[in-house]
Amino acid sequence: MKHIVILGDGMADLPVERLGGKTLLQYAAKPMMDQLAKEGRCGRLITVPEGFPPGSEVANTAILGYDLNKVYEGRGPLEAASIGYEMADDDLALRCNIINLQDGKIITHNGGNLETEDARLLIDYLNETLAKPINEREGCERVKFITGIQYRHLLVIKGGNKYITCAPPHDHPNEEWRPLLVKADIPEAQETADLLNDLILKSQELLPKHPYNQAKAAKGERQANSIWPWSGGYRPSMETLMQQYPDIKSGTVISAVDLIRGIGHYAGLKIVEVEGATGLADTNYEGKAQAAIEALEHDDFVFVHVEASDEAGHDGDLELKLKTIEYLDQRLIKPIYEHILKMNEPVCLAVLPDHLTPVEMRIHVGQPVPFLIWHKGITPDEVQQYDELSCVSGSYGLLKLQEFMHEFMKIQ
Numbered sequence: 146m147k148h149i150v151i152l153g154d155g156m157a158d159l160p161v162e163r164l165g166g167k168t169l170l171q172y173a174a175k176p177m178m179d180q181l182a183k184e185g186r187c188g189r190l191i192t193v194p195e196g197f198p199p200g201s202e203v204a205n206t207a208i209l210g211y212d213l214n215k216v217y218e219g220r221g222p223l224e225a226a227s228i229g230y231e232m233a234d235d236d237l238a239l240r241c242n243i244i245n246l247q248d249g250k251i252i253t254h255n256g257g258n259l260e261t262e263d264a265r266l267l268i269d270y271l272n273e274t275l276a277k278p279i280n281e282r283e284g285c286e287r288v289k290f291i292t293g294i295q296y297r298h299l300l301v302i303k304g305g306n307k308y309i310t311c312a313p314p315h316d317h318p319n320e321e322w323r324p325l326l327v328k329a330d331i332p333e334a335q336e337t338a339d340l341l342n343d344l345i346l347k348s349q350e351l352l353p354k355h356p357y358n359q360a361k362a363a364k365g366e367r368q369a370n371s372i373w374p375w376s377g378g379y380r381p382s383m384e385t386l387m388q389q390y391p392d393i394k395s396g397t398v399i400s401a402v403d404l405i406r407g408i409g410h411y412a413g414l415k416i417v418e419v420e421g422a423t424g425l426a427d428t429n430y431e432g433k434a435q436a437a438i439e440a441l442e443h444d445d446f447v448f449v450h451v452e453a454s455d456e457a458g459h460d461g462d463l464e465l466k467l468k469t470i471e472y473l474d475q476r477l478i479k480p481i482y483e484h485i486l487k488m489n490e491p492v493c494l495a496v497l498p499d500h501l502t503p504v505e506m507r508i509h510v511g512q513p514v515p516f517l518i519w520h521k522g523i524t525p526d527e528v529q530q531y532d533e534l535s536c537v538s539g540s541y542g543l544l545k546l547q548e549f550m551h552e553f554m555k556i557q
């Protein structure tokens with residue numbers, strides 16, 4: 146049996162007054178998901194362990210069957226994997242935003258809409274002016290900046306200590322940056338905290354001198370005038386899915402989101418690029434469906450992640466979020482389902498979100514999410530449609546974290 150998980154990021158929601166008290170999954174026209182729920186078996190899943198924030202990286206790692214307490218290392222290592230940087234065991238990898246500061250405050254976490262091509266120049270410049278002198282002094286490659294996408298980059302500290310507290314810059318708009326500098330959690334991490342704070346302060350001297358920022362200043366536009374490292378960690382000690390589930394010989398992850406690709410990489414999955422996959426409602430659903438269908442031909446496990454519902458939820462856009470659910474249903478799940486019917490080999494399919502991103506709250510909520518599991522010949526339970534309420538009476542009941550993957554992979 147092959148297995149495919151189709152994940153609609155943040156798709157689950159809460160009852161909405163404007164929809165007559167229905168949730169978006171209850172209200173949206175999604176005949177495919179309803180058919181699969183009716184023919185298959187349903188349940189609910191707790192995707193966020195206690196003590197963890199309801200982040201996509203947390204929930205998706207749990208859905209893939211990993212114990213967050215053992216493998217969670219923050220965003221830095223996931224982004225490293227996503228941009229193709231293979232971490233050494235003594236690397237500390239941090240997400241490194243390039244942000245905009247003014248009058249002692251964090252104005253934006255994104256450097257005033259910095260584009261990747263410009264960011265590449267700034268990152269090269271930081272390596273030359275900031276990292277190189279430190280590396281020459283220490284006689285090793287102690288500090289390295291690596292270009293990612295737009296304002297999201299990577300900072301690697303060789304021999305860095307991860308027991309530090311950093312402030313995610315998007316959580317602190319219009320706050321003074323100085324009190325948010327890196328703090329050591331244990332005495333051994335003080336040197337790392339000092340080094341990072343030194344890098345932040347020096348970046349604030351250097352970056353405004355770069356021609357990119359000089360041009361921005363001349364136009365009165367926001368400069369990308371400080372680095373801001375956060376969410377650091379070591380290389381996750383994750384066993385691959387192939388090591389954990391003997392039935393998986395090879396697998397693929399399809400996602401436009403760096404963090405999800407990073408999780409996939411450490412899980413031993415191939416990362417497939419899909420042209421026009423944007424992470425938004427205009428994403429190339431058909432292209433993703435086609436990529437999934439192709440992956441099913443040669444792999445045993447496929448993880449398709451679609452970000453669009455989450456973004457619509459963050460934007461508080463009810464109509465758009467409804468559309469993303471309907472697009473997922475008709476433009477992604479339907480063609481995959483129709484292909485599975487034609488395949489000689491049996492395929493087990495699951496549909497679920499990672500967490501709620503309620504349109505009226507615009508943030509992630511870590512409540513249980515509804516899931517459905519279907520394959521040819523499965524004995525159905527009583528659930529007739531796929532949504533938050535219907536799945537309460539599903540035969541899987543309420544599963545916790547890794548239990549989903551264990552149950553899913555039991556189906557052979």
Ligand SMILES: [Zn+2]
Pocket residue numbers: 154155200201202204455499500
């Ligand atoms: Zn998510």
